Amino acid sequence: MNDELETGADAAALPREDFRCGLVALAGRPNVGKSTLLNALIGFRLSIVSPRPQTTRHRILGIATSEAGQILYVDTPGLHRGAKRAMNRSLNRAARAAIGEVDLAVQVIEAGRWTDEDEALYAALDEQKVPRLLAINKVDLAKDKAALLPFVAELSATHAFEAVHYVSALKRKGLEQLERDILARLPVQPPVFGEDEVTDRSERFLAAEMVREQLMLRLDQELPYATTVEIEQFSDRPDGVAEIHAVIWVERDGQKAIVIGQGGAQLKAIGTSARRIMEKTFERKVFLKLWVKVREGWVDDETALKRFGYTD
Structure with missing residues (x-):
């Protein structure tokens, strides 16, 4: 892709x-x-x-x-x-x-x-x-x-x-x-994309979504809706491994502790599952590093929403 x-x-x-x-x-x-x-x-x-x-x-x-x-x-x-x-x-x-x-x-x-x-x-x-x-x-x-x-x-x-x-x-x-x-019911006209393309979204975007999917699947009740994911680095190393650094943003310190889990177990599980899906989708090895950071009220912050890609 x-x-x-x-x-x-x-x-x-x-x-x-x-x-x-x-x-x-x-x-x-x-x-x-x-x-x-x-x-x-x-x-x-x-x-x-x-x-x-x-x-x-x-x-x-x-x-x-x-x-x-x-x-x-x-x-x-x-x-x-x-x-x-x-x-x-x-x-x-x-x-x-x-x-x-x-x-x-x-x-x-x-x-x-x-x-x-x-x-x-x-x-x-x-x-x-x-x-x-x-x-x-x-x-x-x-x-x-x-x-x-x-x-x-x-x-x-x-x-x-x-x-x-x-x-x-x-x-x-x-x-x-x-x-x-x-x-x-569609108009007769030429294709817009090549026959092998499946989306106009980048691997960078898809990587963020794959981490967010694990947050939706693994966190209880309303906590997933207080999280979003930002990719800080996405690069291919000389050895062919995709190195991805991602930040999971939450609204409060208490939420950060839940995402990390006891001894970091929850964050490790999220990262492991997301990495496996990335490797299958991107068809190469992935090194994934996750951080959890707090930005209070980001869900109601228009500046933060634009930064995280939530634009009209």
Whole structure:
């Protein structure tokens, strides 16, 4: 994977006369499985995944290229209500801005559930006049699949989706038909990225996300939301090892102690798991060094949010 992607340089002509390319937003309330769906659609572990809502904090582009076309999937932070902190408001703005830039939106919901947050997102898509598909995710978990039919019929009677798809991102079910349906609605135009590219994000960004994923998975209750990760150094040594220095920022001294753990055990476990994922993704050995530092109130500090990459 290249840190800097060249776009458009070799895309002067259509690979075939009906080749399609466009931006597609994967949109939904928190924790409906958007990131798992993105990873499944592009065949690469790009977006971090955890059982916690609001895991995705950044607009992430995932690229899927086939003979028929190139789909540029945008995984957005989940829109949520009650955004009292500056970071949450920033994430909502980022999600809404991404919606306005796309050729098509796929609204992702959980099988059998339509909440006020789903309705608010639908209204935002409707306001932007974005063509939209509905992807009902986690159908593998539905105990009574027959009950989905009246649920979808009632939803379709009051909401204008161009098509409805039943999928399981985790089991990779229903994705081929969804992809074909998406491609059919994109404009005929040349690809933007090379056929082997999977994202426009750098390895530096991905490394920070891999550390943050372990924080989401390993820390209890609200503590993961008080943490963020900043990469201070990312360099390739002469021996081919990627040397990465990362700072985990927290809001209070007590949180720092929890992240480090007794005798440094928690921090070591976070680092070991993150390093293994990095080595598999970056396809080379990684030397990872972690520090934990305190910056009080960074979640409500606009200057800190910009420094840590939380921009609209």
